[in-house]
Amino acid sequence: MPDDRCPQFEIPEPLLIPVGIKTPIQFQGKNLDKYLGSTFQIGTELMKQVGEVTVVADESKYRFEGYKFEYDKEPEVNVTFYIEDKSMDRKIDSTLRVVLYNCSVRREDCSLCKNADQKYNCVWCGTTKSCIHRDLCTQEEGQCPPPTITDVVPQEGPIKGQISGTTKGSNSGIKRGIIKRITAGEVPCSHSPKRYSFSRYCMRF
Structure with missing residues (x-):
């Protein structure tokens, strides 16, 4: 944990940053007396180049104009920014962490x-x-x-039925209660709400 007496940057806003949009970020700095008049740069592993930091008010509030991030490995990832003194190439303590999401x-x-x-x-x-x-x-x-069914498992079974099956597809709703009726051919099937998940639901033939 950074010493409260040490120079540091903290409290970034906003905390959520979408990919593909250059989103300005404001943050605060404290104990920066020795850096008065300095020019700061900001960066992170997901940025191809560092960005410039501008002073918003009385050497305590700062702004980064943002970066158009690219990331598609997970729906979201924590991103921690570092700040450095441009003239000395020296990093300063930073707790600037945001969530990048896709x-x-x-x-x-x-x-x-x-x-x-x-x-x-x-x-x-x-x-x-x-x-x-x-x-x-x-x-x-x-x-x-409208919902689309792309697969039914299993695809074979006894003529008299009475087996459990699962359909897979897209746009099948976001709530269990949205499924009102299921048929296989013209034969009604019983729905198993507890085994419902988005774009997938279980039934009994």
Whole structure:
């Protein structure tokens, strides 16, 4: 833990940063008397080059104009920024940690996209047919397309039925109660709500 008497940067805002959008970040600095008049740079492993830091007010509040991040390995990842004195190439203690997130990762269909926490501002975009941040979309879809079944497991069974099966597909809803009726051919099946997951549900033939 940094010494409270040491120069350091802290309290970044906002804490959520979407990929693909250059989002300004403001933060605070303290115990920086020895760095008065210095020029600072900011960086992280996910940035290809460092960025410039500007002073917002009385040498205690600072601003970074942002960086258009790219990241698609996980839906979100913690990113810690470092700050360095440009003239001395010396890093200063920093607790500037934010969460970088990508709406597209693991949200391959509209139902999964609409199930994302509202704080991420993810929307199903009609122009790209994908889940992206609202500010990147020019035509947001209000309703999802009809459900599509892509696979049924198992694909073979006894003529009299009475076996459990699972359907896989897309846009099958984001709540268990949305499934009202399931049939195989014209034969009604019983739905197992407890085994429902997004874009997948279990039934008994």
